[in-house]
Amino acid sequence: MSAFSFRTSHDQGAARLGWFSTPHGVVETPAFMPVATHGTIKGLSVDEVEAVGGGMMLSNAYHLSLRPGDAMVRALGGLHAFTRWKGPMLTDSGGFQVFSLAKLRAVSEDGVEFRSHLDGSVQQYTPERVIRIERNLGADVIMQFDELVAGGASVAVAQAAMERSLRWLARCRVEFERLEREGRAPITELHAPPGAPPLATHPDDLAPPPQSLFPIVQGGIHPALRRASARGILSSGDWDGIAIGGLSVGEAKPDMHAMLEVCDPELPRDRPRYLMGVGFPDDLVEGVRRGIDLFDCVAPTRMGRHGTAFTPEGTVQIRRGPYRTDRRPLVEGCPCPGCTRYDRAYLRHLFVSEEMLGPRLLALHNVAFLLTLMRDAREALRAGTFASWSEDWLARFRERGSAEGGTAADGRAEDDGA
Amino acid sequence: MSAFSFRTSHDQGAARLGWFSTPHGVVETPAFMPVATHGTIKGLSVDEVEAVGGGMMLSNAYHLSLRPGDAMVRALGGLHAFTRWKGPMLTDSGGFQVFSLAKLRAVSEDGVEFRSHLDGSVQQYTPERVIRIERNLGADVIMQFDELVAGGASVAVAQAAMERSLRWLARCRVEFERLEREGRAPITELHAPPGAPPLATHPDDLAPPPQSLFPIVQGGIHPALRRASARGILSSGDWDGIAIGGLSVGEAKPDMHAMLEVCDPELPRDRPRYLMGVGFPDDLVEGVRRGIDLFDCVAPTRMGRHGTAFTPEGTVQIRRGPYRTDRRPLVEGCPCPGCTRYDRAYLRHLFVSEEMLGPRLLALHNVAFLLTLMRDAREALRAGTFASWSEDWLARFRERGSAEGGTAADGRAEDDGA
Numbered sequence: 001m002s003a004f005s006f007r008t009s010h011d012q013g014a015a016r017l018g019w020f021s022t023p024h025g026v027v028e029t030p031a032f033m034p035v036a037t038h039g040t041i042k043g044l045s046v047d048e049v050e051a052v053g054g055g056m057m058l059s060n061a062y063h064l065s066l067r068p069g070d071a072m073v074r075a076l077g078g079l080h081a082f083t084r085w086k087g088p089m090l091t092d093s094g095g096f097q098v099f100s101l102a103k104l105r106a107v108s109e110d111g112v113e114f115r116s117h118l119d120g121s122v123q124q125y126t127p128e129r130v131i132r133i134e135r136n137l138g139a140d141v142i143m144q145f146d147e148l149v150a151g152g153a154s155v156a157v158a159q160a161a162m163e164r165s166l167r168w169l170a171r172c173r174v175e176f177e178r179l180e181r182e183g184r185a186p187i188t189e190l191h192a193p194p195g196a197p198p199l200a201t202h203p204d205d206l207a208p209p210p211q212s213l214f215p216i217v218q219g220g221i222h223p224a225l226r227r228a229s230a231r232g233i234l235s236s237g238d239w240d241g242i243a244i245g246g247l248s249v250g251e252a253k254p255d256m257h258a259m260l261e262v263c264d265p266e267l268p269r270d271r272p273r274y275l276m277g278v279g280f281p282d283d284l285v286e287g288v289r290r291g292i293d294l295f296d297c298v299a300p301t302r303m304g305r306h307g308t309a310f311t312p313e314g315t316v317q318i319r320r321g322p323y324r325t326d327r328r329p330l331v332e333g334c335p336c337p338g339c340t341r342y343d344r345a346y347l348r349h350l351f352v353s354e355e356m357l358g359p360r361l362l363a364l365h366n367v368a369f370l371l372t373l374m375r376d377a378r379e380a381l382r383a384g385t386f387a388s389w390s391e392d393w394l395a396r397f398r399e400r401g402s403a404e405g406g407t408a409a410d411g412r413a414e415d416d417g418a
Numbered sequence: 419m420s421a422f423s424f425r426t427s428h429d430q431g432a433a434r435l436g437w438f439s440t441p442h443g444v445v446e447t448p449a450f451m452p453v454a455t456h457g458t459i460k461g462l463s464v465d466e467v468e469a470v471g472g473g474m475m476l477s478n479a480y481h482l483s484l485r486p487g488d489a490m491v492r493a494l495g496g497l498h499a500f501t502r503w504k505g506p507m508l509t510d511s512g513g514f515q516v517f518s519l520a521k522l523r524a525v526s527e528d529g530v531e532f533r534s535h536l537d538g539s540v541q542q543y544t545p546e547r548v549i550r551i552e553r554n555l556g557a558d559v560i561m562q563f564d565e566l567v568a569g570g571a572s573v574a575v576a577q578a579a580m581e582r583s584l585r586w587l588a589r590c591r592v593e594f595e596r597l598e599r600e601g602r603a604p605i606t607e608l609h610a611p612p613g614a615p616p617l618a619t620h621p622d623d624l625a626p627p628p629q630s631l632f633p634i635v636q637g638g639i640h641p642a643l644r645r646a647s648a649r650g651i652l653s654s655g656d657w658d659g660i661a662i663g664g665l666s667v668g669e670a671k672p673d674m675h676a677m678l679e680v681c682d683p684e685l686p687r688d689r690p691r692y693l694m695g696v697g698f699p700d701d702l703v704e705g706v707r708r709g710i711d712l713f714d715c716v717a718p719t720r721m722g723r724h725g726t727a728f729t730p731e732g733t734v735q736i737r738r739g740p741y742r743t744d745r746r747p748l749v750e751g752c753p754c755p756g757c758t759r760y761d762r763a764y765l766r767h768l769f770v771s772e773e774m775l776g777p778r779l780l781a782l783h784n785v786a787f788l789l790t791l792m793r794d795a796r797e798a799l800r801a802g803t804f805a806s807w808s809e810d811w812l813a814r815f816r817e818r819g820s821a822e823g824g825t826a827a828d829g830r831a832e833d834d835g836a
Contacts, residue, residue: 039767043774045755068742068767076745076763084759193740196762305774322611324486327494337463341502344614345494349457349486356461356723356774 003210004140004240006272010381014264014291015390017381020241020272022088022140023210024080025055029272029293030377032284032370033058033090035301038067039083041367042301043360046084052336052368053375057085058296061133061142062094062101066116066123070136075190075199078138078209090141090296091134092276095216096245098125099148107147109164127171135179135208143243143276144172146216151250158220159228166232169215173237176213183207214274216245221255223262230266241272244292248278253286260290267291281310281373282397285390288377295374300366305359307351310369312393314400318362323348336368337361421628422558422658424690428799432682432709433808435799438659438690440506440558441628442498443473447690447711448795450702450788451476451508453719456485457501459785460719461778464502470754470786471793475503476714479551479560480512480519484534484541488554493608493617496556496627508559508714509552510694513634514663516543517566525565527582545589553597553626561661561694562590564634569668576638577646584650587633591655594631601625632692634663639673641680648684659690662710666696671704678708685709699728699791700815703808706795713792718784723777725769728787730811732818736780741766754786755779 003023010017018029033056034041034049041049041057049057064073076082079089098104102114102123111126127145134142146165149157183206192199215233219225233242244263247256260275267273274294275287284295300310307318311331318330326344334340338347338361350358373393380389421441428435436447451474452459452467459467459475467475482491494500497507516522520532520541529544545563552560564583567575601624610617633651637643651660662681665674678693685691692712693705702713718728725736729749736748744762752758756765756779768776791811798807 038771038773039764040771040773040775043778045759045775045779047755047759067771068763072742075743076761082764082767084764190743192743192745196744196746199743199745324490325493325608325610325617326614327610327617328614337465341463341465343494345486345490346457346500346502349500353456353458353485355456355458356777357458357463359774360461360778361463 002212002240004212006241006270008269010384011269012381012384012386013289015288015377015381015386016269016291016293017378018272018293020088020293022056022212024086024088024140027056027088027294028378030284030288030374031055031294032374033294033296034367034371035060035296035298036083036085037298038063039073039079041363042298043305043363044301044367046086048337048364049367050086052364053371054087054367055371056088056090056294057083058090058092059083059137059139060094060097061091061130061137062097064091064137065094065133066118070133071187072190074136074138074184074205075187075201077200080138081200088141089139090214091137091139091143092296093130093134093143093145094125095130095143095146095148096277109167111145127168128175131172131175131213132179132184135176135184135211138209139211141212141214141241142176144169144213144215146218146245148218148246149220151220153220155220155222155225158218158222159225162218162220162225162229163232165216165218166229166236169233170236173213176211179208212240214241214243215239216243216276217263217267218246219259220246221251221259223258226259226262227266230263234266234268239271241274241294242267243274243276245276247275248283248297253283256283257286257290260287260292264291281370282394284370284373285377285394285397288374288386289390295370300370301363304361304363304366307358307362309362310366312396314397318344318347318358319351320348330365331369334365334368335372336365338365420630420658422630424659424688426687428802429687430799430802430804431707433706433795433799433804434687434709434711435796436690436711438506438711440474440630442504442506442558445474445506445712446796448702448706448792449473449712450792451712451714452785452789453478453714453716454501454503455716456481457491457497459781460716461723461774461781462719462785464504466755466782467785468504470782471789472505472785473789474506474508474712475501476508476510477501477555477557478512478515479509479548479555480515482509482555483512483551484536488551489605490608492554492556492602492623493605493619495618498556499618506559507557508632509555509557509561510714511548511552511561511563512543513548513561513564513566514695527585529563545586546593549590549593549631550597550602553594553602553629556627557629559630559632559659560594562587562631562633564636564663566636566664567638569638571638573638573640573643576636576640577643580636580638580643580647581650583634583636584647584654587651588654590631594629597626630658632659632661633657634661634694635681635685636664637677638664639669639677641676644677644680645684648681652684652686657689659692659712660685661692661694663694665693666701666715671701674701675704675708678705678710682709699788700812702788702791703795703812703815706792706804707808713788718788719781722779722781722784725776725780727780728784730814732815736762736765736776737769738766748783749787752783752786753790754783756783
């Protein structure tokens with residue numbers, strides 16, 4: 001009945017190989033999803049991300065609802081037609097952005113009232129409104145609207161938000177199913193200019209595309225809350241996949257790992273598990289070891305734009321002096337154009353000269369690096385060598401002690417849109 | 419004897435089809451050369467410029483001599499190895515940048531003393547020093563060092579600079595030939611980091627690559643000075659090609675056209691003619707009609723970065739409101755990815771959201787537009803229909819009266835490096 005399915009094989013400990021089927025194709029897992037906050041992976045074209053192995057992409061419902069507007073995206077044919085991304089897509093609900101970027105007005109059981117970070121306009125986001133937005137955008141996987149708390153929140157505060165997120169999940173599902181049944185509201189306020197093709201606002205457009213709603217396990221770094229959240233989610237319905245949120249927001253890495261280990265036995269092994277906003281290369285490997293199948297993070301593009309590149313020996317700052325005369329590729333064997341076409345000396349020159357090609361090439365390199373890393377992890381799983389492969393990989397990556405690799409302060413906490 | 423040659427056919431009035439042979443390939447003329455001020459066409463990779471028909475590329479000796487340094491470029495294998503551009507390359511001498519960007523200290527018969535616009539360091543540029551720089555960079559065609567004057571300079575001032583430029587041309591040629599004969603100075607101060615391949619500082623590197631020195635016709639908008647400049651250049655030697663400089667610096671378009679018409683009968687028809695710093699699409703067509711073979715300009719990339727696109731009906735601002743819901747390609751039939759992969763609504767969204775992909779796609783579009791325009795001009799010449807083709811093209815481009823198309827204030831006057 002569902003357009004979504006998941007099968008696994010080659011389990012090694014918590015890690016496994018998987019195939020997540022969606023209406024826009026199958027994603028081999030474990031997989032990293034590049035982030036297109038505003039419907040574009042920053043600085044990169046869909047063709048070049050596909051060329052380095054990009055499969056599933058993430059966009060952001062909060063940002064796209066404000067600009068160009070979710071009705072606009074739908075009128076232009078939906079997120080796939082708008083962005084030209086052919087593979088599976090996922091939209092984050094905007095919960096994180098509402099609580100971090102917007103000028104928050106009031107949180108109540110009904111929802112959140114806030115001012116847009118763009119124009120100060122007052123916006124009301126309820127679970128129902130967010131689902132209508134994500135139904136308009138039309139990604140394959142859409143995330144529930146959840147309530148987020150600060151990293152250091154007390155148990156009581158974290159528990160209240162976790163429990164509210166469960167109640168909001170139920171409301172998300174009701175609205176999700178209502179739109180499936182009754183169709184989306186017609187769009188009447190948008191029109192094509194003279195001579196241009198008509199907008200996608202004919203009657204067929206009222207039926208939403210096949211989509212899957214994913215719940216989000218919350219509960220901070222409190223094992224009992226994580227367990228309660230997972231159990232609450234699973235007792236409320238049968239989900240095509242389950243996300244783990246509220247991690248990589250500044251907590252210590254051992255705490256993040258402990259939460260993954262708490263969640264692992266709670267979650268069904270026949271559903272994909274998506275760790276939101278993670279992360280750095282070593283975080284991905286640590287996540288796979290703990291049973292995670294899907295990741296997303298703005299770190300590769302943001303760090304690349306600012307001159308930091310992922311390598312198998314840790315992160316490097318391409319602006320550093322020794323690269324001036326270094327004619328080697330950034331990473332030998334990397335399939336990205338920055339490594340196959342150019343050398344370190346030229347990449348450094350681009351950054352020192354503030355040339356746009358530099359941020360472009362390093363952002364693509366970092367995305368390619370994570371995509372290649374997950375491909376290598378899948379190959380190790382297939383070969384039955386994942387445990388030793390991942391240990392060796394982590395030791396090599398961490399040996400030099402890279403400056404950027406030491407904290408979990410990244411990921412979902414570092415929104416790329418404002 | 420020379421590694422450079424030029425042959426022409428299909429003359430129609432002053433216009434003609436041509437083939438300019440260089441050590442890095444043949445350029446079919448008339449041709450537009452995209453500008454890589456710092457050794458990169460702003461925002462674009464060499465692969466994507468080649469894919470839309472880029473043949474010959476221009477870089478800037480002033481900028482590259484300051485950063486990363488001409489000795490550095492040579493140590494890294496020369497401009498072709500550094501940038502990965504496989505086709506012919508040309509370096510402008512930096513005359514224009516010295517007189518416009520740098521904090522000028524003093525101009526004398528010997529040369530120019532100025533402060534770098536980057537770090538304030540005092541630099542001495544003489545004709546000899548500039549030729550040593552261009553010999554280090556290693557482009558196929560290198561431009562003489564010339565003295566430039568402001569657009570509204572009196573006849574006396576323009577004459578003095580034109581005559582000094584002739585004397586500097588003679589000194590450029592002496593140094594050019596000395597380096598050919600005696601070789602370049604060894605580079606000893608640069609070293610590769612541990613583990614990296616050695617720099618190109620072995621003995622073979624002392625012999626410069628085959629290069630051609632182009633003179634520049636000056637003389638402002640004074641016909642007698644332009645004639646005297648052309649005659650002085652031609653009486654001083656046999657050149658593989660000749661440039662026309664000091665135009666498109668704010669003078670009225672009829673004045674620019676008049677200067678091209680003054681130069682046309684003065685210049686040998688069996689040598690390529692390069693109009694420096696031009697320009698806009700209609701300037702290129704007007705130039706071809708007056709016998710010009712080569713053009714360069716930063717306008718396509720700079721305007722594209724700022725949201726202005728060339729179309730057959732004039733320039734358009736992609737941020738304009740009506741494009742919000744316009745699902746048509748920017749220019750039907752244009753071979754660039756911005757037109758073949760995306761639509762106007764998405765391009766507008768990228769600019770409104772300040773996404774880097776927007777400037778990238780529009781810069782490439784504008785470069786592709788000029789390359790395609792020159793290909794169409796060559797096809798019209800081949801078909802014997804250039805006169806009517808160019809009239810029709812200009813009428814269509816100008817019919818709507820685009821805001822940006824009305825002045826000559828662009829091109830070389832708009833340096834892209836600072």
